[in-house]
Amino acid sequence: MSLISRRFHKLVTTPPAWRIAFARYFPGAEALGVDGTRIIQEPCSDVERAQRRSFTRLSALASWRSEYILRTRLLRSLGRGRPAMEAISRSSASRHASSAAAAAVITYVSGLNYPVSHLHATFGVGLNKRQPQFMHGAVEQGLVSVSEPSTGKPGHWGLTDFEGFKHFADQFPGELPYGLGPGNVVGMTNVMDVSQTYGRVYGEACPGGRLFYTSTSEQRGRFVPISSTANHALGIPEVTMIGAAICSVWLAKSEHVLRVTNGLIGFLAGFSNGVLAAYALGVNPVHDRRFGKGEPTAKWVLCPGVPIIGIFIDEKVSNRRLGSGRIWAVVLNALGEVFYLTEAPIRPDFVGKASPNDLDRLAWETGRSVHWRLVEVTRRRARPDPFGTAQVDGSYSPRTSSDSAGLSKEQIIAETKEIEKYILHKPKHYKSICEGWDMRRRLLVDSGGDDHRGAGEAIFVVDCGVDEGSNASIQRFTRCKMKIAVDFDLDAWPTIQSTAGHTSIFGGGTPSHREVLSSPLSRSVPRSRTSSQDDTRDSKFREDWYISQYSFAEHRGITVSALASDDSEFATLAATEDPLLGMSGGSNTSSPLASPLEHMPTPGTASEIPGHRARLFGIGTMSGAVLLWDMRSSLSPNPDVVNTVQPVRIVYTKSPQIASLALTSLYFVHGGNDGLVQAWDPLASSNEPIRTLNSRFSDRARRRIAQAEASIQGVGNNYYAAGAIVLDPDPTALRGMVSLGTYLRYWSYSSTAADAYKSRKRGQLRRRSERGSNSTPASQKVSATGRGLLKDYISDEHMEMEREKVARRKEKERLTGRFGTNILGEGASEEELLAYATMLSEEAFNSEEANRKSDEGHNAPSKSSNPVSRHSGRETTDNDADLEEAIRLSLLESGQVSSSPPANDCSIPIRYAKTSRHGTPSRKANAGSSNTPVAADGEDDLEFALRLSLAEEQSRKAMDDDFPMLTPSSTSGSEGRGKGKGKSKRR
Known part of the structure; x- marks a missing residue:
């Protein structure tokens, strides 16, 4: 038994067992077969099915076991919907305040007059978890x-700010x-971005915006x-801002961008003339330089004359990412061109107080x-011109060059004048x-992708398909670095240069760069698994x-109609920052004990990590x-081949249109234009929503929305739709907020299941103490909502349910035995039982009818036989x-003869004399009553009388043996008895 237990424990604790369990519980893309579109149709084993799961893990050092347990428990907690007991500051210790703080969902007004379209929150990071603070804008x-949800009302900041902005529909009513x-x-419609940490920017x-x-x-x-102000010598064009509109804005949400750029990039604005401008947030003691609020810091002309409609900045950018040459800024224009930046701008030195013209000049110099760089595969496409009538090339466009290009002053002036011409178009x-x-294109960037060579970022361009004649499409452009090995035998010049020694400023000679790389000693040193710069020196x-x-x-x-990506903590990590790939076990300079998973094989690639380091993004449709889909799905084998990526999950909601969408590594939330807000599992453990966070509005409201959509004016401002959704980046914290018109709905559900898993030993000790004693502090704990007393109620209800279950089972057995309700089996319906009972009743009726007819045939004799039958019946009675x-007379004679019987037989006549006393009627009465005896009593008395007669006969024989002289008298007595019997018969 011990050997079997050990082997079974080893079997169920290995990663393949948990991987198979995960694959069976979370079907993922295989759930698409329910909707009629099965992506994976070929048969495969459980291991292969588990290896195809693409998801973002929930913990840093994740395994298949931890992912399975955490996901199932957290999804169960989300579906249960218990309120999270958070530390909320209360003004007084009143019972009402405490009970309100324990609510899982709270709804309050935003203080705005128009529907809320933007939400941002700060939830805290790591151990610095705190009550979230929200900023919402219309x-x-x-x-x-x-x-703050703890107060349930909006603050005073922002409500008294300037709001007299111009709108395109009001300024140009006849233009599209x-x-x-x-x-x-x-x-277009005005643009806005909000940041709870730094404020808001509005364009x-x-x-003339x-x-x-x-x-x-x-x-x-x-x-x-x-x-x-134009200055052609410095590369500053004559930018006409009178007719320019602000088409996109971006505002910093964290300090990462400010630290990397030294405060230069606080917020960005993209104009309709192709100008991109950067501004500072203001004075910050962390930065080396101090800037004024809204001071211009950098400017570029990326696509003159073409509006910039999308801006992306990597919120997790760091010096390590910049050092490896990763993309941290991306811009999209109206023609679908994508520009990206891999370097941080540097501001030139300036002494003294700068004037507005000096600040503008410094901004252009910083740019x-x-x-x-332009993503060449997205370069604008010229219209076909078979007759050559076009005066300019439609695929060409100038842009601001950099100092690294090394242009002369004349070239800079020519470039600037050419840019001015294109701006005027x-x-x-x-x-x-x-x-x-x-x-109306949308931009989405995955800056955490990695190809292990310092690249791997993915840029998504989403065509929404709103305009007539346009189709919706999603294209991904992934940057990869292909290594080109240097052939030392064919390249003679580097070999000659490598023989020359270089003098070090610290003294002595140092071997050349080529010589160091060709040294076998340096090649024998194992490199770190996570280094993206391996073999970069000996290859191009x-x-x-x-x-x-x-x-x-x-x-x-x-x-x-909606677009969102997973912005959870582990979804945005690059491979060089991943704890599982960057653990100390992969380095030869650290101890294996420094790794928390020294007993398990350390994953060396992303394919060995649960979920394959995937990151999901989704769209909502009209x-x-x-x-x-998976943002990091596999690429095509050749850059010239375009591969197709299938969706990993399709959900058909009950909302007519999807107004907003938000994702985490655990679940995603959709908001409809009818106010319906639901949470779903992206891995399809259930085809139904996990929880409905807000029910849709009444039928009247939905009917009004449908009528407005059918009208010429359109819906306009929909006060019923879920305009914006924000979720906690920590997937184990089940909290978030959704805007419903001008109202805000915040939820915070308990996720103690994950905490119990993290502190497993402590939970075991607590449960053990609760079972062993009824005086533990846990059993006496009473919270504001009475949750400490619920344990007793739950146990009582459980016992009551068990008793009811037993009673129902007994009643079912009684009905089955009495009426045969289960004669046809458990699955028999009521109609089948009625049909079977009708059949039995008909058979019984037919059988009784046949028996009755047969009895009537036998009991119907002729009239001449009736006196004979009556006479025979009378003789039987006599x-x-x-x-x-x-029998009665024989009993009386036996009592007279055996008046003094022997000692051994005295019990027999006494017993019979007592018994015969109950039936000693007169002869007349006996003769008169013998015609109508009771059947049952008569049979019993007759049996008893026969036994008495046999016993008397045995007693008489014994007395004849003892007294032989009485033989004649006894014989005469017997004859007298016979004569008396005949006399009585004659009477």
Whole structure:
């Protein structure tokens, strides 16, 4: 038994067992077969099925066991919906305040007059978890407000700020937005970005638009400068901002970007003329330089004349990422071109107090310190010109160069003048010579992807398919570095140079760079597994961009209405920052005991990590469906081949349209335009929503929304829709917020299941103490909501349910035995039982009818036989009466003869004399009553009388043997008895 237990324990604790259990409980992409679109159709084993699971792990040092347990417990906690007991500051120790603090969901007003469209929150990081603080803004109104769920009401900051902004629909009522129609002006809805830490930035997306910034340290904001003075010698073009609109903005959410750029990049703004401008947030003692609030710090002209509609900045950027040359800033324009940046800008030195012109000049000089690169596969496509009538090449566009290009002064002036010409072109010009004009494209970037050579970032361009004649599409552009080994035998010049020694400034000679790399000693030193710069010195790299097309499965003609990606803690980590890949076990300079998993094999690649370091993103459609994909799915084997990526999850919600979407590594939440907010499992452990966070509004409200959509004016401001959703980046913290019109709904559910798993030993000790004693502090704990007393109630209810179950089982058995309710089995229906009972009843009726007819046939004799039958019956009755009389007389004679019997036989006549006393009626009465005896009593008396007669006969024989002289008298007595019997018969 011990050997079996050890082997069974070893079997169930190995990773393959937990991997198979995970694959069976979380089907993932295989759940698409329920909806009729099975992605994986070929048969495969449980291990292969588990290896195909793509998800983001929930813990740092994850295993298949920990992922299975954590996910199941956390999803169960989310579905249960118990309130999280958080530390909430209370003004008084009242019972009402404590009970309100224990609520899992709270809804309150935002203080804004228009629907909330932007949400941002600070939840705390690591052990610094605290009550979240939210900032919410309405882009239609231009105002923002802040709130804390613990108070249940908005704060005063932001509500008194400036709100008299211009809107394109009001300024140009006859023009179509997004550069459509004639294409003479560019305009769209105003843009906004909020940051609970640093404030908000608001841009007017109409010609002559202004940029407004409000810091959290002030009550009212300011308009920041956007104009510039031309200086061709310095590369500053004549930028016309009078007719320019602000089409995109970005505001810092964390200090990572500020630290890396030394405070230069606080917020960015993209203009309709192709200018990108960076501004500082203000004075910060952490940075080396001090900037004013809203001070311009850097400017570029990336695509003159084409609006910049998307800006992405890596919020997790660090000096390590910049040192490895990773992408940290991405920009998208209306023609689908993508520009990226791998360096941090450097501001030139300036002495004294700078004037506004000096600040503008410094901003342009700072911009020239870095070089923006274009993703060549996204270069604008010129329209076909078979007759050569086009005066310019539609695929060419100038942009601001960098100092690294080494241009002369004349070249800089020529470049600047060419940029000015392109800036003056209107949208209709680019629409006539270029393809793919779309200002509603969306930009999404995965900066944590890695190809183990310092690259691997993925840039997603989403065409929403809103405009007529356009189709929705999702394209991924992945940067990969291809290694080109240097052949030392064929390359003669580096070999000659390597023989020359270089003098060190510290003295002595040092071997050349080539000589060090060719040394066998240096090659024998094992490199770190996580280093992305391995073999970079003895090889060259070529950048290639791989293209992937994301499929919509069987959906055709969809329109993208919402877009979101997983921004959890472990989803945004790069491979060089991953704890599982960067553990000390992979280094030869550290002890194996420094690794917390020294008893388990350390994963060397992403394929060995649970989930394969995947990161999910999803879209919501106008038809109410949600589709999820893996951002880090496999690439095509060749850069010239475009591979197709299938979705890993498709959810059909009950909402008519998806208005908002948010994801974490554990679950994702969708918000519909009818107010329905639900949480789902991306790995499809259940096809139903895990929990409904907010029910949809009434039928009247939904009917009004449908009527507004069918009208010419459209819906406008939908006060029923879930406009924005924000979730805690920590997937084990089940909390978040959704905006419902002008209202805010915050939820915070208990996730103690994960804490119990993390502190397993402590939980075992606590449960053991609770079982052993009823006076433990845990049993006496009483909280504000009475949760300490629920344990007794639950146990009582459990016992009551067990008793009811036993009673129901006994009643079922009784009914089965009495009425045969279970005669046809457990699954028999009521109709089947009725049919079977009807059949039995008919058979019984037919049988009784046949028996009755047969009895009538036998009991129907002729009339002449009736007197004979009556006579025979009377004779039978008389014989029974004579038999009873004879027995009575024999008993009386036996009592007279044996008046003094022997000692050994005295008990027999006494017993019989007592018994015969009960039946000593007169002869007349006996003779009269013998005609109607009771059947049962008569049979018993007759049996008893026969036994008495036999006993008397035996006693008489014994007395004859003892007294032989009495033989004649006894013989005469017997004859007399015979005569008396005959006399009685004659009577």
